[in-house]
Amino acid sequence: MAARILVAYATRKGSTAEIAQAVGKELQSAGHEAAVSEMKAVKSVGGYDAFVLGAPVYMHKIIELGKFAKRFRDELGSRPVAVFGVGMAPVSKKPGEVEEESNLLSASVTPINPVSVALFAGKVDPAQFNFLMRRMVESDKTMVGDFRDWNAIAAWARDLPEKMGL
Numbered sequence: 001m002a003a004r005i006l007v008a009y010a011t012r013k014g015s016t017a018e019i020a021q022a023v024g025k026e027l028q029s030a031g032h033e034a035a036v037s038e039m040k041a042v043k044s045v046g047g048y049d050a051f052v053l054g055a056p057v058y059m060h061k062i063i064e065l066g067k068f069a070k071r072f073r074d075e076l077g078s079r080p081v082a083v084f085g086v087g088m089a090p091v092s093k094k095p096g097e098v099e100e101e102s103n104l105l106s107a108s109v110t111p112i113n114p115v116s117v118a119l120f121a122g123k124v125d126p127a128q129f130n131f132l133m134r135r136m137v138e139s140d141k142t143m144v145g146d147f148r149d150w151n152a153i154a155a156w157a158r159d160l161p162e163k164m165g166l
């Protein structure tokens with residue numbers, strides 16, 4: 001039976017939003033009803049059978065995810081939840097960073113135990129930055145470019161219904 005799934009995302013520069021749309025499309029192709037919405041715009045999570053939550057990493061912190069999980073903890077706690085993060089750690093290859101950020105993702109949604117936690121490579125486009133962000137990227141030696149792996153994202157999304165027991 002078709003499940004109703006909410007894909008809720010946080011974003012500053014749009015790359016996580018596009019990943020959330022791609023996840024939603026895969027779920028729809030599998031016959032489910034997937035609504036894709038920015039976390040800030042979500043007023044209620046009633047009526048959904050499962051949730052996919054995505055947020056980017058900025059300066060070693062996951063933005064907005066913890067707040068969203070806390071806000072809707074009762075509803076999220078009683079349904080399957082999958083989580084994805086977006087950042088440069090998967091391509092920057094700084095030792096331990098992927099593990100550290102994956103742990104941050106899981107910790108952000110505690111006490112929820114997600115059915116799956118993924119960290120996808122994101123996009124850094126200096127043309128989108130103001131002066132302060134450019135300084136932050138330089139000081140952190142963040143990589144520049146669009147490293148989103150659409151095949152990996154689609155493959156992850158395709159596996160979700162089974163992991164969610166839908």
Ligand SMILES: Cc1cc2nc3c(=O)[nH]c(=O)nc-3n(C[C@H](O)[C@H](O)[C@H](O)COP(=O)(O)O)c2cc1C
Pocket residue numbers: 010011012013014015016017056057058059060061086087088089090101121122123124125133136137140142
């Ligand atoms: C100022 C700045 C700081 C960042 N810090 C991190 C970081 O600590 N870890 C990481 O993996 N990626 C980091 N990134 C990469 C972002 O997570 C990546 O650009 C992501 O795709 C942004 O998502 P958005 O376009 O949805 O805002 C940083 C990017 C910027 C511009």
